[in-house]
Amino acid sequence: MNEVCDASPPMYRLTFRGDEDLLDAVLPLLPGGVREDEDALVAYSGAPFSDAVLALTGGAVDEVPADWKQRKMSAGVVIGGVVGIRSPFDRESGAPIEVVVERRGSAFGSGSHPTTQMCVALLLELEPGGSVADLGCGVGTLAIVAAKLGWAPVVGVDRVPVAIEVARENVERNGVDVDVAVSDLAVDDIPLANVLLVNAPPPVHERVAAAVDDRVRHVIVSGIVAEEMEDVVRRYTGFKIAKALGTEDEWIALRLSC
Ligand SMILES: C[S@@+](CC[C@H](N)C(=O)[O-])C[C@H]1O[C@@H](n2cnc3c(N)ncnc32)[C@H](O)[C@@H]1O
CATH class of the missing domain: 3.40.50.150 (Vaccinia Virus protein VP39)
Known part of the structure; x- marks a missing residue:
């Protein structure tokens, strides 16, 4: 990874599962929206997710690169x-x-x-x-x-x-x-x-x-x-x-x- 990438702030990714009711409840708290990724729901945020979001979704958070190209990285x-x-x-x-x-x-x-x-x-x-x-x-x-x-x-x-x-x-x-x-x-x-x-x-x-x-x-x-x-x-x-x-x-x- 180059210096620019190392210096860029991380992005937070929340992965969770749920139904329409959960989406209705959580969407107002997730300004970046929610997308479907295979069988899970995924939200990205530049700031840590709030306790309310974490409690509602019960999801897992991991840090990912802010650059989408790097997020898509595989090993070929x-x-x-x-x-x-x-x-x-x-x-x-x-x-x-x-x-x-x-x-x-x-x-x-x-x-x-x-x-x-x-x-x-x-x-x-x-x-x-x-x-x-x-x-x-x-x-x-x-x-x-x-x-x-x-x-x-x-x-x-x-x-x-x-x-x-x-x-x-x-x-x-x-x-x-x-x-x-x-x-x-x-x-x-x-x-x-x-x-x-x-x-x-x-x-x-x-x-x-x-x-x-x-x-x-x-x-x-x-x-x-x-x-x-x-x-x-x-x-x-x-x-x-x-x-x-x-x-x-x-x-x-x-x-x-x-
Ligand atoms: C299946 S691709 C293979 C590319 C590369 N060899 C590989 O394995 O990744 C076939 C290639 O043949 C080239 N090709 C097809 N007909 C050609 C022709 N008449 N003269 C030169 N190249 C041609 C295409 O432009 C294409 O890049």
Whole structure:
């Protein structure tokens, strides 16, 4: 936490349960209002709650940061016990490798999507060494993870300019050496590497698969659902499924190796 946060006054949060009658009684005493949070009622105040409020609600009070962004802090996600991915507003995860990524606007890739997490899990099973290309890199999460794991050189491309703008910031924020650029994989040359990270829709796989040459040892494939798997795998000729992961909602991630 930075100095400004440490210096800011706390906020008090009251959590309680009750019916309409209790709400009618307590609302006039809570100028900040009451909101429903899952199965509890929650009120915030800059000053300690009065004895009357505490007696009426029988609720529990805790001190929380005044800044709502900090109140929403989580530790992000930790994959394989090794890689923590979190936003700048989350607290440190304590994972050996910490990746801090911001997303903005429509740019994809805060690390919260299961396809991103499965790609990281599959990458973790490879011994780092060699080049990586993150094709459809969004805000750069996978590329940054790869660089932090020790892969080099690492490049990332995406067709969305704002994604690349944020990816550049994320690369700098994480102090890694990753080259990111705007590129439309539907028409532009495909950057190749020893490992391709392709968490992108089937048309991107179609084009990448057609471009793959003998530099490429592994392709980590995601961004597809179960029914698309057979067609996508068939296009990567010379590669076999080394590992497959899936989610209940049908997302698939594969490591294809030659
Ligand atoms: C599912 S997101 C994955 C983002 C990131 N790799 C991750 O795992 O967090 C797919 C990304 O592919 C990009 N994409 C889709 N079609 C593309 C194309 N033709 N050329 C470049 N990028 C593309 C999207 O903009 C999006 O950022």
